[in-house]
Amino acid sequence: MKQKIRFEKNVKDNILTVLESGEVDPGVVMPLHEETYDLAQMAAAAQQGLESFARLLRRRSFFPTMDLCVKLHEETSGFFADTAQEKVIVEFKDSETLAEEEEFVLEEEDVELDALLDEDGDSKEDEIKEIDDEDDTPRFTPEDTSEHEN
Numbered sequence: 001m002k003q004k005i006r007f008e009k010n011v012k013d014n015i016l017t018v019l020e021s022g023e024v025d026p027g028v029v030m031p032l033h034e035e036t037y038d039l040a041q042m043a044a045a046a047q048q049g050l051e052s053f054a055r056l057l058r059r060r061s062f063f064p065t066m067d068l069c070v071k072l073h074e075e076t077s078g079f080f081a082d083t084a085q086e087k088v089i090v091e092f093k094d095s096e097t098l099a100e101e102e103e104f105v106l107e108e109e110d111v112e113l114d115a116l117l118d119e120d121g122d123s124k125e126d127e128i129k130e131i132d133d134e135d136d137t138p139r140f141t142p143e144d145t146s147e148h149e150n
Contacts, residue, residue: 001022001023001093001094001095002022002023002029002091002092002093003020003021003022003023003068003091003092003093003094004020004021004022004029004089004090004091004092005018005019005020005021005064005068005072005089005090005092006018006019006021006087006088006089006090007076007079007087007088007089007090008086008087009039009079009085009086009087010039011039011083014038014039014040015036015037015038015039016036016037016038016039016042017034017035017036017037018034018035018036018037018057018062019031019033019034020032020033020034020035020062033061033062035059035061035062037056037057041056042056042057042080043080043081045057046073046076046077046080047077047080047081050069050070050073053069053072053073054066054069054073057069057072065094065097067094067097068092068094071090071092072090072092075088075090076088076090
C-alpha cells in the first residue's frame with residue numbers, strides 16, 4: 001500500500017500536525033488519520049535520533065512500522081531544522097520493504113520426469129485390467145430398504 005505522511009508546522013501555536021493518507025485504489029488517495037504533537041518536543045526528538053523520534057511519534061492510534069519510522073526520520077530531519085519550511089510530504093510504499101524473491105529456475109538435471117515415472121511402478125495394461133475386472137452395476141433386492149433404491 002502506498003502511504004503519504006504529511007507533516008505541517010504551525011509555529012505560531014507550536015503545533016505539528018501529522019496527516020496519514022493511503023492509496024485505496026490506484027490513483028485514489030484517501031485521508032486515514034490525523035495526529036497533533038508539540039512542535040518543540042518533536043523537533044528535539046528528531047535531533048536526538050531515531051529511537052527518540054519513533055517513541056514520540058508512535059501513539060495508540062498512529063503506530064507506524066519501524067521501516068516507516070526510519071523513512072520519516074530521514075525525510076523530516078531537515079524539515080525540523082528549517083524554520084521557514086512549513087510542510088513536507090513523505091511517500092512510502094510498504095512493498096519496497098519486503099524481501100525480493102529469487103526467480104525460480106528449473107534446471108534439466110534437477111528432475112528427470114521419466115525416471116520418476118519408472119520408479120513409481122509399472123502401468124501395464126494387465127495390472128489395470130486386474131483392478132477393473134469386476135462388474136460395477138448396482139444390484140438391489142426387494143428386501144433392500146435403503147435410500148439408494150428410492
